[in-house]
Structures are given as structure tokens and as C-alpha cells.
Amino acid sequence: MRGAVGLLLRVVPVVFRTVRRSPIRTGLTVAGIAVAMYMFTAVEAMRTGVRDATQASAEDATLVVYRENRYCPFTSRLPQWYVDRIERIDGVRAAVPMQILVSNCRASLDVVTFRGVPEGNLLDSLDGTTVITEGTVADWQHRGDAAMVGRTLADRRGLRVGDRFSAAGITVFIAGILDSEAMQVRNAAWVQLPFLQEAVRSGGTGGDVTQFNVFVNDPTRMDEIAADIDALFKHDERPTATRPEKAFVGRAARDIVALADFAGMLGWGALAAVFALIANAIVLAMRDRIRDHAVLQTLGWTGGLIAWMVLVEGALLGLVGGLIGALGAWATAQLGRFAMTMEGTSIEMSTSFSTAAMGIGLALLLGVLAGLVPALRLSRRDIATCFRAV
Amino acid sequence: MSFIRCKQLTRTYMRGTEAITPLESLDLEIAQGKFVALMGPSGSGKTTLLNLLAGIDTPTGGELHVGDTPVHSLSRGKLAQWRSEYVGYIFQLYNLVPVLTAYENVELPLLLHPLTRTERHARVSAALEAVDMSDRHSHYPRQLSGGQEQRTAIARAIVTRPSLLLADEPTGDLDRETGTAIMDLLKQLNQDDGLTIVMVTHDPATTDWADTLLHLEKGKLLEATT
Numbered sequence: 232m233r234g235a236v237g238l239l240l241r242v243v244p245v246v247f248r249t250v251r252r253s254p255i256r257t258g259l260t261v262a263g264i265a266v267a268m269y270m271f272t273a274v275e276a277m278r279t280g281v282r283d284a285t286q287a288s289a290e291d292a293t294l295v296v297y298r299e300n301r302y303c304p305f306t307s308r309l310p311q312w313y314v315d316r317i318e319r320i321d322g323v324r325a326a327v328p329m330q331i332l333v334s335n336c337r338a339s340l341d342v343v344t345f346r347g348v349p350e351g352n353l354l355d356s357l358d359g360t361t362v363i364t365e366g367t368v369a370d371w372q373h374r375g376d377a378a379m380v381g382r383t384l385a386d387r388r389g390l391r392v393g394d395r396f397s398a399a400g401i402t403v404f405i406a407g408i409l410d411s412e413a414m415q416v417r418n419a420a421w422v423q424l425p426f427l428q429e430a431v432r433s434g435g436t437g438g439d440v441t442q443f444n445v446f447v448n449d450p451t452r453m454d455e456i457a458a459d460i461d462a463l464f465k466h467d468e469r470p471t472a473t474r475p476e477k478a479f480v481g482r483a484a485r486d487i488v489a490l491a492d493f494a495g496m497l498g499w500g501a502l503a504a505v506f507a508l509i510a511n512a513i514v515l516a517m518r519d520r521i522r523d524h525a526v527l528q529t530l531g532w533t534g535g536l537i538a539w540m541v542l543v544e545g546a547l548l549g550l551v552g553g554l555i556g557a558l559g560a561w562a563t564a565q566l567g568r569f570a571m572t573m574e575g576t577s578i579e580m581s582t583s584f585s586t587a588a589m590g591i592g593l594a595l596l597l598g599v600l601a602g603l604v605p606a607l608r609l610s611r612r613d614i615a616t617c618f619r620a621v
Numbered sequence: 622m623s624f625i626r627c628k629q630l631t632r633t634y635m636r637g638t639e640a641i642t643p644l645e646s647l648d649l650e651i652a653q654g655k656f657v658a659l660m661g662p663s664g665s666g667k668t669t670l671l672n673l674l675a676g677i678d679t680p681t682g683g684e685l686h687v688g689d690t691p692v693h694s695l696s697r698g699k700l701a702q703w704r705s706e707y708v709g710y711i712f713q714l715y716n717l718v719p720v721l722t723a724y725e726n727v728e729l730p731l732l733l734h735p736l737t738r739t740e741r742h743a744r745v746s747a748a749l750e751a752v753d754m755s756d757r758h759s760h761y762p763r764q765l766s767g768g769q770e771q772r773t774a775i776a777r778a779i780v781t782r783p784s785l786l787l788a789d790e791p792t793g794d795l796d797r798e799t800g801t802a803i804m805d806l807l808k809q810l811n812q813d814d815g816l817t818i819v820m821v822t823h824d825p826a827t828t829d830w831a832d833t834l835l836h837l838e839k840g841k842l843l844e845a846t847t
Contacts, residue, residue: 234735241732245721252720526716529677530730530777531705533698614677 239539246543253516257548260512264552264594265559267501267508272560272590274491274498277571279581281491284414285481292450293358294457295479296326296443299470302483304331304575308439309469311424316463317445322456324448327356328440330427331575334399341387342572343398344419345378347427347440353379356421356444358413365392366407375426377406381417383579387568401430415480418570418577441575445473483574505552505594509545509601517541517605524609525617534610541606542599549598550591557590624653624688624817625674625785631682632669643669645840646683651833653784656811656818658831666840667821668789674819675708675787676700687785705733709778709816713790715770717762723773724749724758730781748776752806768799775806779816786810788820792827804830 250257296317298307309328317326330347348356350372364382371377380390385408390396394405403422411417428438447456457473464471474482481488517524524537561584569580627649633642644666651657659667672678673685676692679700685693690703704710717726727748731741749755752772762770771791778786788807792800808830810816820831828834836843 237735238733245725245729245732248725249720522716523718526712526718527729528701529675529704529710531701531703531708531733531781533701535698536733615672 238536242536242540243543246540246547250544250547256512256516260508260548261552261555263508264505264549265556267504268553268556268590268594269560270556271498271501271505271593272557272587273563273580274494274501275586275590276560276564276581276583278491278495278498279583279586280414280571280579281484281488283581284484284576284578285477285488287475287477289450291453291475291477292324292447293476294445294447294453294460294473295476296445296460296471296473297441297479299461299472302574304333304441307441309442309471311438311440313464313471314443317443317460320456320459320463322447322449322452322459324446325352325355326443326445327352328424329356329442329444330424330431330439331441332399332401332427332431333572333575335572339573340569340571342570342577343384343388344572344575344577345399345401345403345427345430346419346421347424348421349424353421355446357409358411358416360413361409361411361416363407363409366405368407370406371421372423374404374406375423376402376404377422378403379407379409379421380405381419381421382408382410383414383417383568383570383577384420387570401427414570414577414579415476418572418579444476480576480578483576484571484578487571487573487578502593502597505549506597506601509548509598510605512548513541513545513602513605516544517609521617524612525614528614528617534612538606538610541609542602545598545600545602545606546595547598549594549596549601553591553594553598557587557594560590561587623650624655625649625651625819626686627670627673627683628685629683630670630673630680630685630693632666632673632678633681643840644673644680647840647842649835649842651817651819653817654811654815655833656808656831657820657833657835658828659819659821659835659837660823660825660828661837661843664839665837667837669840670837671787671789671819671821674785675710676704677710705730705781707784709781709783709786711771711774711778711786711788711791713793715762715767715774715794717770717773717777719762722759722761723754723765723769723776726762726773727776727780730777734781744780745776748780749773751779751810752776766799767795768802771795771799771803772806775803775810779810779814782814784817786816786818788818790821790823792822792824797826800824800827 298309301307311328314326314328317323327348332345334343353368371379390405392405392407395402447453453475460473461471527537564580564582570577627647630647632644633640661667673680680693695703724745727745728741731744749758752775754772754776757769792803804827807818811818834846
């Protein structure tokens with residue numbers, strides 16, 4: 232290949248050889264970058280999960296009615312008959328009473344959340360994007376102890392249709408697996424309401440439930456309808472607090488949200504570490520190679536060409552380290568299917584590849600930036616000075 | 622007309638507030654195809670002159686022409702391009718890049734030229750053949766003896782087919798026998814390819830191969846012996 236671009240491409244293999252044939256230096260630098268990028272990508276996956284779970288969008292049309300001043304599924308108890316009155320409010324499309332039972336009320340990476348819904352209301356209770364991937368609704372209705380398990384929970388626990396599994400003191404039969412774009416659907420086991428009410432000894436059908444999920448016709452009227460619901464039960468024995476679902480998740484999981492914000496700073500710290508690692512590796516390499524660069528210049532290589540080699544080296548180190556670290560974190564999230572659950576609401580670690588791609592791109596960019604100053608300094612050095620410095 | 626023409630060539634640099642002039646108002650002419658040895662005590666300006674001839678240092682006064690090129694007036698970029706096309710340089714300590722094989726070291730100067738991989742391969746193979754290093758092409762510098770390293774360095778210097786070959790004490794780090802072999806090789810390149818060679822040396826024995834011997838002292842030319 233001819234021309235300036237051809238020249239730039241012809242020297243790239245020299246950089247590859249130099250990096251490959253300095254295995255200790257390259258290995259240590261790449262390992263450091265990989266660890267830092269693993270951390271950054273994992274933190275970003277967690278933050279993306281938090282954003283997805285708590286950031287409201289224009290399409291959100293689900294309200295959660297909870298017992299006022301209660302923050303845990305164990306203490307939120309609302310009469311199931313509220314459902315008829317909620318459904319009569321203008322703008323409400325449907326309301327589903329829901330009993331929630333969790334294996335652990337505190338923040339944890341592996342909490343099992345049972346959600347009990349009336350036998351005839353399973354699909355109405357779920358997000359519109361939900362699909363049953365294994366089993367059928369009829370299978371679920373056929374047995375009182377049947378559960379439809381969300382895909383993330385099933386993957387995390389290795390659950391299959393036909394299995395029985397126990398958590399929070401109850402044992403269920405898995406009648407099907409369902410998948411959904413909604414995090415709260417993917418991370419729960421859906422059982423029949425009377426079964427769950429019985430299990431928590433709340434009096435069976437017609438007793439108490441933990442919450443109501445209310446679906447509204449017009450998403451722009453969410454706040455208005457929430458206010459109507461709370462006003463309806465304000466003077467009742469058990470008043471309610473109604474919020475859009477994502478705001479509810481944000482409130483319930485506020486500790487996780489705060490933790491994610493703090494982790495975000497660690498993520499930026501990891502990026503700073505990547506920058507420092509690459510810059511340090513390059514500066515040390517440049518010192519080691521003063522003579523080599525002077526020789527190259529004697530052979531006719533320009534300072535600009537040597538600066539280009541330094542930038543390519545920085546980019547290469549960043550790219551390889553970023554690939555290992557970011558793909559490692561992505562694979563961990565894919566295989567682990569981690570979800571942080573608190574007070575019955577789940578926040579998944581994002582498994583989207585875009586987070587890993589962003590990590591790889593940032594590592595590449597940091598590699599170039601870290602090489603910029605050494606490259607500029609090198610391009611201005613004169614040969615005789617370099618030889619004298621050796 | 623001479624191939625190399627130095628007219629009032631001067632190089633001064635500052636060490637703190639003190640001005641050092643290793644080369645002062647040097648007038649020198651060297652014909653094409655000559656093998657010239659430069660001798661003189663340390664600090665006499667030999668290496669400074671060699672660096673100026675190679676275009677890796679620039680004069681602070683006077684003129685330097687090599688062939689038709691006014692080297693003294695070239696910019697940094699033009700000097701680099703000129704070096705890559707017309708100058709081969711041999712160092713006392715070989716200065717091969719340690720992480721590259723003998724073949725890859727010799728290939729380095731050719732990467733600057735718009736040649737195909739096949740053309741590069743042919744040139745590198747020919748250069749290694751010329752210095753009798755074909756069988757060691759895949760060895761790294763640490764796997765070569767001093768003489769083999771210097772042969773590789775010579776191959777690297779001649780692979781671009783320069784018209785001027787500069788050597789800074791090319792046998793200074795070698796034993797007598799190996800040094801003799803290297804000098805034979807340089808003489809062969811001078812005679813067979815018509816290369817103009819300027820060599821700095823401390824060893825009077827190596828001047829036997831040169832056509833002309835120049836003595837420098839305190840930055841001035843003392844005498845020329847043919």
C-alpha cells in the first residue's frame with residue numbers, strides 16, 4: 232500500500248511484535264487493565280440495571296398500591312376487597328391483588344420473590360411484553376401449588392418445568408417459565424393467590440394481600456389516578472400509598488440505588504487506574520527504548536511515525552485489556568444472572584452487550600490518550616540527544 | 622565535482638552557559654566511491670562530523686552538500702526522508718532492536734518505502750545473503766555473536782541501497798579476527814557496489830582498508846593521507 236496511510240499501516244506489525252515479545256511487561260499491564268475494566272463494566276452493568284428499573288418512561292402504565300408507611304412485604308397488608316373499589320376509579324383498566332413472599336427481606340443477590348395473583352388474572356397481572364416460553368396457563372391453573380417462574384430466576388436457580396423447589400418456607404411445582412422485558416416479572420415466581428395467602432396464614436381467599444398492581448389506560452394520568460386511589464382509602468382502617476411502579480422500585484430499593492451511585496465513583500476510579508496503568512507502561516517502555524527510537528530515526532523514521540507507534544501501542548494495550556475485562560464482566564453477568572432484591576423488588580445486573588462495548592471503547596480511547604503526551608514528547612526529541620541519553 | 626562537500630562546516634552547542642564547538646570551519650571534499658577513514662583523539666569532532674554527514678545532527682554554520690542535496694538546509698522531515706533514501710549507518714554497538722529478529726531488523730528501513738511484501742522480502746534476503754547471514758535470519762540479537770550482530774547491522778544499512786555508508790567504529794567492539802572479516806565486507810561493498818564509505822575509527826589497523834585517511838583534532842582537519 233502506498234501513501235501516508237500505507238506507511239502508517241506498514242509499521243503497525245512492528246508495534247504488534249514489540250508488544251507480543253515483551254510478555255512480562257505486556258502481561259502485567261494487560262492484566263491490570265483487564266481487572267480495572269472488569270470492575271468498571273460490572274459497575275456499569277449494575278448502574279444500567281438500576282436505571283432500567285427505576286427510570287420512568289412515557290409508556291409506563293402500572294401503579295403499585297402499597298400500605299401507607301410500610302416498606303416490607305411482610306408488613307404491607309391490604310384487604311383484598313379493595314380491588315373492586317380501585318377498579319371503579321375512572322382511568323383504571325384493571326387491578327390485580329398480589330401477595331408477595333420473599334425468602335429474604337434485606338438486600339441480597341439471590342432472593343426468591345413469590346407473587347400471588349388470582350387464578351384467572353395471571354396474564355393481566357404481568358407486563359404486556361410477557362411471554363410464556365415453557366408450559367401453559369392451563370398447566371398453572373391446574374395445580375394449586377403451581378408456579379410460573381420468571382426466566383432470570385429460573386436461570387439463576389437452574390429451575391426447569393416439572394421441578395419442585397422450596398424457598399421462604401413454601402414448596403411449589405414449576406408449571407412454566409415466562410420471559411418479559413419487565414425486570415420485576417423476570418425475577419419472581421408467580422403462584423395462585425389463595426395458595427400464597429394460605430402459605431403466609433392470612434386467611435385464604437378474600438383475606439389480605441401485600442399490594443395491588445393497577446393498570447391505567449392513559450400513562451399521562453398516572454399521578455392523578457394514584458392520588459384518587461390514596462384519597463379513596465385515606466380514612467379507611469388501612470390507608471394506601473400509591474406510586475408508579477418504577478418510582479416504587481426506586482423507593483423500595485433506595486439503598487441499592489445509593490450503593491449503585493457510590494459504585495459509579497468506583498467505576499470512574501477504575502478508568503483512572505486504566506489510564507495510569509497504560510501511561511506508566513508506555514513511559515517506562517519509552518525510557519527502555521530511547522536507543523531503539525534513536526536508531527529508527529537514524530534509519531529515516533520521522534518523529535511523527537514513532538509517535539504513531541506509541542499511540543498504536545497504547546491503543547493495543549487498552550483494547551486487549553478492555554476486551555478481556557469487559558467481556559469477562561459481561562460473561563459473568565450472563566452466566567450469573569445476578570439480581571439485587573430488596574423488599575420484594577428486584578434490580579438486575581444488565582446483561583446488555585452495549586455496556587461491554589462501551590467498556591471496550593473506553594479502554595481503547597484511554598490507551599490512545601495515555602500515549603498522547605509521551606508520543607508528542609518523543610516526536611520532538613532529536614536523535615543526537617537520544618544517543619547521548621543512553 | 623566531489624560527492625561530499627563541506628564548506629566552513631561548524632557545529633556549536635551550549636553546555637549550560639558554555640559554548641562547545643566540536644567542529645569548526647571544516648572544509649572537506651570526498652569523491653564518490655571512496656572509502657575514507659576518520660581518525661583523531663576523543664573530542665576531536667569525528668562523531669560530530671559523522672552525525673552531520675548522516676543528517677542526524679544539523680550544522681550551526683557553513684554548508685554541507687551530499688550529491689546534489691544541500692543537507693545543511695533541509696528541514697527535520699526532509700532530512701529523515703533523505704536519510705532513508707541515501708544513507709546507511711553502522712554503529713559501534715550494532716544497535717539492533719532486541720525484540721525483532723535479524724530479518725525484521727533488516728526490514729525496518731524498507732518499511733518506509735512503498736514496496737510490496739514480496740519486494741521487501743527479496744531485498745532483505747539479498748542483504749542478508751550479502752553479509753552471509755541468511756541462515757540466521759530468524760535469530761534474535763541476543764542469539765547472535767558480536768560479529769553476527771554487526772553483519773546484520775551492515776545488512777540493515779545497505780538494504781535500501783544507499784549511496785553513502787557511514788560507520789562509527791564498526792569493529793570497536795569486536796575481536797581482531799571478526800573485525801578483519803567486517804572490514805573485508807565493507808571493502809567488498811565499497812568495491813563491488815561503488816558505495817562511498819566514511820568510517821570513524823580508533824584502530825590504526827582498520828585504516829588499511831581505506832583509500833583515504835583523515836586526521837581530525839580539536840574540530841579541524843590536520844592532514845589527509847591517501
